[in-house]
Amino acid sequence: MGGSYAGLVAARVLSDHAEEVVVIEPDTIGENGLGRRTPQRRQLHALLSMGHRRLEHWFPGLTDELLKGGARLGEGEDVRFYVDGRLKAPVAESRMLGATRPFLESRLRRRVELLGAVSFVRAEVTDLILRGERVAGVVITTADDGDGDTTTGEELTADLVVDATGRSSRLGEWLNRHGWDAAPVDRMRIDLGYATASFRRGSELGGTVIAHSSPGPASDYRADVTEPGALAAVEGDRWSVVLAGYADHRPGPDPDEFLRRMRRCVEPIRTVAEESTMTDDVVTYRFVESRRRVHSRLRRFPGGLVVVGDVLASVNPVYGQGLILAALEADALATYLRAGPRPQAPALGYFRLAETAVDAAWQLSTAADLAQPHVTGPYPRGYRAQKWVADRLTEASVRDSPSTPPICAW
Numbered sequence: 001m002g003g004s005y006a007g008l009v010a011a012r013v014l015s016d017h018a019e020e021v022v023v024i025e026p027d028t029i030g031e032n033g034l035g036r037r038t039p040q041r042r043q044l045h046a047l048l049s050m051g052h053r054r055l056e057h058w059f060p061g062l063t064d065e066l067l068k069g070g071a072r073l074g075e076g077e078d079v080r081f082y083v084d085g086r087l088k089a090p091v092a093e094s095r096m097l098g099a100t101r102p103f104l105e106s107r108l109r110r111r112v113e114l115l116g117a118v119s120f121v122r123a124e125v126t127d128l129i130l131r132g133e134r135v136a137g138v139v140i141t142t143a144d145d146g147d148g149d150t151t152t153g154e155e156l157t158a159d160l161v162v163d164a165t166g167r168s169s170r171l172g173e174w175l176n177r178h179g180w181d182a183a184p185v186d187r188m189r190i191d192l193g194y195a196t197a198s199f200r201r202g203s204e205l206g207g208t209v210i211a212h213s214s215p216g217p218a219s220d221y222r223a224d225v226t227e228p229g230a231l232a233a234v235e236g237d238r239w240s241v242v243l244a245g246y247a248d249h250r251p252g253p254d255p256d257e258f259l260r261r262m263r264r265c266v267e268p269i270r271t272v273a274e275e276s277t278m279t280d281d282v283v284t285y286r287f288v289e290s291r292r293r294v295h296s297r298l299r300r301f302p303g304g305l306v307v308v309g310d311v312l313a314s315v316n317p318v319y320g321q322g323l324i325l326a327a328l329e330a331d332a333l334a335t336y337l338r339a340g341p342r343p344q345a346p347a348l349g350y351f352r353l354a355e356t357a358v359d360a361a362w363q364l365s366t367a368a369d370l371a372q373p374h375v376t377g378p379y380p381r382g383y384r385a386q387k388w389v390a391d392r393l394t395e396a397s398v399r400d401s402p403s404t405p406p407i408c409a410w
């Protein structure tokens, strides 16, 4: 259910284990199809080192394909991280892919379409089919292809159903309808605003540059002279620039305001504001809360059902964790399936593995967000000690290059 990033990577894993994998996706997704249900596709998406490595593992040669299509790969000193306006020590093995999300996803989808076992159905899932203690399939309504023709209530049976329908998944509602509890949800309200704009790319910065600038520990955005933001060289000879801000400091859609804020960012972003031309409208996005659904806290869960991607966890996007998590959950699914479970049994082993990855991303993002003055909790146990360590690590990262690439950093 869902043929976006997490659904596509999960389909790749399932194709090693199933005779037939059906991806159900109602939206047209591709370079020109942005997907009505996934507005974040229009925001700059950074694919950090770990996510890039895992993607290349599942789709060997995909990076070369993307580069041939105009994407850029930032390596070593081309990938610049800043904290409080200070450039961090370079990470020699650092790699970051510069591509827009629709471009990345269209190439990913093309690779999945070439897998013999996988087919796509343009439809929306409207319910689960439950038989006894397990999910045995889904109910779909096929999408209208412009001729007003849809079919409702069609049933598709399956041994294993994967929910990859994103943040607004209706899984909880469907489970309740059939007498099962939905997974408890952890939330942290962060009230984040995002805005992305594209610029024509020339020789302003002399090559592939990918720059991320974040506020330092406990700094207040309003008092901080350096605005947080990120910039990446992407396909189509463009720069993609994103600005972020919390609460009343959310960036708006006004291009002049966007340029003014860019001029208060770190040097590469300032240079693009001064020397390049904005080519499109500024697109904004509001992200109210981070949330995760914790299945291991349930006493019973139906068999034949797993959950991946933003359905499982969707954390503050400034930390670039979403695409990494989708890939690590695909790894968890592969490990689980390789152990030879009955796919119709409750996938407790999968949830244990996937939640380990989610725990790390949740801890990283919520601990950093709690340093924002407007974020009021909930505070985890041991928060002060965690924060002390995280602040020391951030300071050290300005001076010392780590010997291995960081898993996540913004």
Ligand SMILES: Cc1cc2nc3c(=O)[nH]c(=O)nc-3n(C[C@H](O)[C@H](O)[C@H](O)COP(=O)(O)OP(=O)(O)OC[C@H]3O[C@@H](n4cnc5c(N)ncnc54)[C@H](O)[C@@H]3O)c2cc1C
Binding pocket: 001, 002, 003, 004, 005, 006, 007, 024, 025, 026, 027, 035, 037, 038, 040, 043, 044, 045, 046, 047, 048, 051, 123, 124, 125, 126, 164, 165, 166, 167, 194, 285, 287, 308, 309, 310, 311, 314, 317, 318, 319, 320, 321, 322, 323, 324, 326
């Ligand atoms: C503003 C913003 C910026 C971000 N930036 C980054 C970044 O820089 N780096 C990073 O790693 N992550 C980033 N993320 C996170 C990333 O966007 C998500 O983690 C990622 O989209 C998750 O993919 P997904 O496939 O789980 O869900 P989605 O991409 O939301 O896709 C869900 C899919 O399910 C389909 N669907 C919905 N309902 C149904 C249904 N009933 N039946 C069938 N299909 C259905 C939808 O059409 C959609 O295609 C960002 C997020 C936001 C909000």
